[in-house]
Amino acid sequence: MTNKKKINEQIKSATLFLLVLSIVLMAFTAPASATTVDENAESIDNLATALTYVWLLLAGALVFLMHAGFSLVEIGLTRTKNTANILMKNFMTICLGVLVYWALGWGIMYGADAAGLIGIDQFFLKGADNAMWNSWFFQMVFAATGATIVSGAMAERTNFKAYLVYCAVMVGLIYPVYGHWVWSGADLSLLAGGDSFIVKAIGQGFHDFAGSGVVHSIGGYSALAGVIILGARIGKFKDGKPIAIPGHNLTFAFLGTLLLALGWIGFNSGSTLDGTDPFMNLVIVNTFIAAAASSVTVMLITWSKTGKPDPSLTANGFLAGLVAITASCGSVENWAAFVIGIIAGIVVYVGVMFNENVLKVDDPVGAISVHGYAGSWGLLSVGVFAVGAGNGILADAAYTAGGAGLIYGEVSQFLIQVVGMLLSIVWAFGISFIVFKIIDVVIGLRVSEEDEIMGLDMAEHGTRAYPEFIINK
């Protein structure tokens, strides 16, 4: 072996030694830390998921309480003799809501898409994991809402059994189908999927953040179909002129309204569906600004019309503001929320008067106006005031209306909102009209005149809600 060779060998072996050492050292430090870093990243992901779970469970809890709110508003604005019946209807709405949305509704809404129209698996939560259970609970508390809205408009004269059947159809079919079109996330989903022919034609997806359309319009226009078929309560119209039939407990009506407002915190900010989405804050600020503006607007209108600010309409005004901003709360600036609220207030007042004076339909709690008309306005408001994805205050938002609104000079978002709004009316009114007609023929939608005069509490449940109090009929 030459010297040179030997030296070369030495150099090689030293190099090799260092190479190995290097790698060993790396392995000892960097790769070790690499593992931990990844573990940390995974822990962070898990924690973010956990935060979303906690968030949606608690937001869902608040939304659940809305059922108490709906019950109380409906009871407060109707007469004592129908109170137990209303309590039962709303309570059964929850029970059937849970069971039917478990068995059917969720699958139709979020199951694998068929032609953009309907979901077709995951019935009975088949194959559910933690994430799906989490979503299901939050979606389920929403689902029963639509039926509750209908219950309110049809109060004091609807057959209990007929209502139960309708309620199941609402939660199992009417609500989830429209929901599928908007919220399923399927590529083909009719109103929001990127591959939907409508969306392609207009060039923008329909945006209904927390459900001015999916929940409220669907409920409101279904209610309209219901009250048209059902007819007005005995004594509501005299020679074609609407007569006031005062409700029995304003305290319940206001407590209910406040519980609904509370629930809306979960309803709207929970609809980020992500516990780490910082835009839930904008959502809530917009929500309350719109509601307050709407309520004050209605108060001022009634004050100017009759000289006295009307309590129950003012409470309706708050709800109308909430309903309207529900679609747009994650897409607009604060001042726009204020304007949306004011217009919602006008819409709900005019709507109530229009229903009674022009349509001559009898909606004891104002549900059609609050949820239907204000819901439609909410859908449109997105197309008018949306800042647009990636713009201004919403630059970093993960989920907002894609296009900017009319006031920013864009048209496509408005167009798709009009389409979505019209579809919500056509679908809800149409299918509910058919369903109610069938129920009317098969079961009978309305109680007998005698039962209505006696009150549904005695007629349907053989009981009275306040047996010790002397009631002045």
Add this chain to the structure above:
Amino acid sequence: MTNKKKINEQIKSATLFLLVLSIVLMAFTAPASATTVDENAESIDNLATALTYVWLLLAGALVFLMHAGFSLVEIGLTRTKNTANILMKNFMTICLGVLVYWALGWGIMYGADAAGLIGIDQFFLKGADNAMWNSWFFQMVFAATGATIVSGAMAERTNFKAYLVYCAVMVGLIYPVYGHWVWSGADLSLLAGGDSFIVKAIGQGFHDFAGSGVVHSIGGYSALAGVIILGARIGKFKDGKPIAIPGHNLTFAFLGTLLLALGWIGFNSGSTLDGTDPFMNLVIVNTFIAAAASSVTVMLITWSKTGKPDPSLTANGFLAGLVAITASCGSVENWAAFVIGIIAGIVVYVGVMFNENVLKVDDPVGAISVHGYAGSWGLLSVGVFAVGAGNGILADAAYTAGGAGLIYGEVSQFLIQVVGMLLSIVWAFGISFIVFKIIDVVIGLRVSEEDEIMGLDMAEHGTRAYPEFIINK
């Protein structure tokens, strides 16, 4: 120095330089990042803890609201003349609950174990840190529940002072002792500790997830002891036949039921005791499926029995479903929750009728049936339907029933559930019977006939709940 040596030196020094450089570079990157990785890991831990704090505080807040729910249900199902008294009883249950569970109850339940039977330190939260304060609040809102259940069954005839004394004993002793056996986590704890002779004998620990036994059975069977000693309200039985004594406000009864249902979200999903436990979602889905199934079942039973669906029993049905699933919600599949709910509905209906027709005890709100009988069923249901730790959907669950249920062919979990259930009855009924007897002798458990007829509001508090309303006695 030879050339060779010099070259060797050069190689050595180059190697050394590289070695040092390597290490320096390592020190510059890896160790620096190692520190940060650990810091991150710690931050993540802290954040997970913070999430649990937030979670349990908010879940605890929901459970706190259950006290409003209990008050309203109890008031709604009783007569106006005892309303102020019931409000005071339930309100004082909270106040005494806080103070007694602070001074005594927590220590007995979670203090250092003595012989698996009782805790013996941490009175007045001695030595508490943030984690213990957090746990205490969540446990405290549970603790007062047991007494509230008893209050409901004994309504309209119990001496106020006697009730206060009982309430303190319940929160300070009766509840925490059984709680210690099941939830203390002590190795020797009678029903669930690995070193307990019972658990060793049967080979499986007792599982009561959120307290079908600890909270509800204990309350329910204590109530049974109470009403037996107390006797029925004047006019409840005529010639041995039960007479209906209608409650005064169904709206309150239903609002209360909904507040209880809301609270149960905190009650059951909070009982994961960990904000990062993803199985809280399964828990909640099971909870609502069981409750809805139970409620619908009761409605159908009453409908078929009297031809009219009964409101207050239907509401009781929802609660019975909640009570039953409370033990098993973290251990069973959705379909099993549905079955558990249906059976709970049957149990509560049969229980109410059995109490009135056979036992001839008077329980105005159905507490014994809802909390006692449905609670027992809940404990057993774990032994019947549990998937078992590490199986199926619960493969990753941190906390669930250890053994699988009867339907999966295993017996040991069922056996320990039977033992735990029997012990809850024996302990609650036995100790409460003794305590009530002592109170009866020392203070007098029941008000005078005159006071009962006049109503406890006037007799005990010199006031009326609704002084302006004309009441029809």
Add this chain to the structure above:
Amino acid sequence: MTNKKKINEQIKSATLFLLVLSIVLMAFTAPASATTVDENAESIDNLATALTYVWLLLAGALVFLMHAGFSLVEIGLTRTKNTANILMKNFMTICLGVLVYWALGWGIMYGADAAGLIGIDQFFLKGADNAMWNSWFFQMVFAATGATIVSGAMAERTNFKAYLVYCAVMVGLIYPVYGHWVWSGADLSLLAGGDSFIVKAIGQGFHDFAGSGVVHSIGGYSALAGVIILGARIGKFKDGKPIAIPGHNLTFAFLGTLLLALGWIGFNSGSTLDGTDPFMNLVIVNTFIAAAASSVTVMLITWSKTGKPDPSLTANGFLAGLVAITASCGSVENWAAFVIGIIAGIVVYVGVMFNENVLKVDDPVGAISVHGYAGSWGLLSVGVFAVGAGNGILADAAYTAGGAGLIYGEVSQFLIQVVGMLLSIVWAFGISFIVFKIIDVVIGLRVSEEDEIMGLDMAEHGTRAYPEFIINK
């Protein structure tokens, strides 16, 4: 080229190769992990922020529900004929609260400081980001509370329009100015800023954790000014002697109290303003211990005075305990909370009697005593019982009273609490007196005698709250 040179080259190139290799390897492992570590740290920060967002939204939701609580307590303790009016007043308090605190109040409270006295920008939430929207919501639900307190004391005789004007002034000016002095965080802020002359003089900043002063004292002493100008309800005093005017619904009064207690969980523990602050747990434990102690104290006092425990005062007692501990809940040990509660109970009872018997002012719901007097006691209690920053159980607390209390031998914290307390009285009483006087001259603060006798429901709103129930006037 010599052999030596060649070998040197070889060594150099080997060294270079290894060097490069080293760096490349580093680049491949360590630097990569360095990036991820930073990313993780950022994700952790974001997650902590997200947790705070979720926490404050939910805590804010609970505080929002306090408005329902205030309404129900106020309604429960007054007569049926003014119920709709009270509902409207409290409802409009929320609506105006949202709008005025958006337009004005927030800016005055948290805008850029001017001379330590007032904030001067951020009106209409100009320039808001997610964090500011988050804070605004939580602060907004607090802001309207002050006006609600005043509403309670002035119930059953105040002109609706006059109240609305006052409400706007309260939320837009009176509340935020004092709030700025205490909570703005400005260096010069009058009572708490490090550069304030008062703080410098005394050597300790004023500590009012969640607002015994900012919210409750301000509300309470404003109410005192209001009722003095307004005068007592017709029939409240006869020959100078106070006459009992029973409220109409104790169930509402208690339900309201429980909703307030629930809201206080958000109020106090949310006031950590940080979802990761572990001391929220101590805060809540102290809160409930004080409230329970206060309530039991009042019950025992009334029991000993009239032989019968009084329901509505006992409920007031709970609230007084909550109000008092609001300032000190993050600064004291559990036993001190117990003592603070007992004293709060005494304060509220004596205060109610003092107001009626000595001052001869008419406060139907006890608001002045509950919020004003107990609020003052709460501010002082910090100076008496505070553990002091960095001491004992509060060693790691991020935010607590700086100095220890009198019982630990320190004086400065007590002194600044006295100053802050006196300032809250002077400011609230003084400015409200002036504002009410102006309103009285311009609009007229009180309704006509005729309207008062008829009831504000008919007089102001042309409606009745319970039209079907026969009321016994």
Add this chain to the structure above:
Amino acid sequence: MRKIEAIIRPTKLHEVIEALEAAGCESLTVTEVKGRGRQKGIVQQWRGREYCVDLLPKTKIEIILSEERTEEVIDVIVKTAATDNIGDGKIFVYPVEGVVRIRTGERDGDAL
């Protein structure tokens, strides 16, 4: 003078009042009462148990009027309040010895 006391169905109150008004009989006093006569009580249920409430809600209308108008007013009430079902109620007639209008102190005929 006479007093007519009619116990009628609560649901008939407004019809009767309108008919009386049409007949020129504007002044009256109304009380919520409960009663029983030929009509059996109604079965109610509470917590799945049936019970019979044997006092049914009724409305009492009292009208003090001159002797001459008595028959006419009785006819109006009978006509509007009757449904031909058991439970329609009864009318009782009592003698009245005097009337005073509180506002003015006027007596008897003038006071009616």
Add this chain to the structure above:
Amino acid sequence: MRKIEAIIRPTKLHEVIEALEAAGCESLTVTEVKGRGRQKGIVQQWRGREYCVDLLPKTKIEIILSEERTEEVIDVIVKTAATDNIGDGKIFVYPVEGVVRIRTGERDGDAL
């Protein structure tokens, strides 16, 4: 015909009704009233302050019946409604001039 008007304790109502039924007197009208007589008011409390409610809740039973049955029915009521404590109430008897059954228009004797 006579009208018997008995003011009794509310708690005695059901006993009295049952006794009347047993005595063959099924038709009656009941009104919730408040009253005072020999019985002093009850002391109540509100927010720690006592006050006296001097009108106590009472129940008024009205029975229109033939002259002959009057004494018998008075006896039944006195027997079942008395507790021998102040506040038991009073019975007043009035003349009745006529009765009409609304359902049929029958008058007087037939209508009772």
Add this chain to the structure above:
Amino acid sequence: MRKIEAIIRPTKLHEVIEALEAAGCESLTVTEVKGRGRQKGIVQQWRGREYCVDLLPKTKIEIILSEERTEEVIDVIVKTAATDNIGDGKIFVYPVEGVVRIRTGERDGDAL
């Protein structure tokens, strides 16, 4: 014996009772009624729509007393219950044939 039946404004009840007490007339029965006479109904509103409630809440006081005291008591009531506005109410006087004190069974004069 006579029965005085006064229909007054609910807000005047306590004043009248005190005046009657001062005049030595302690026993009486009070009923919440609704009525209409000269006074027009009040306009109320519900959901922005006005409607007229034509039955106003009134309070009925019944006093059974000896013939001699009748005029005096009527005067007391007229004086305290009058506000000189429409809606003050009316007093009706009826013959009474007998009184029984339930507690003791005493009759007529003794029972009053």
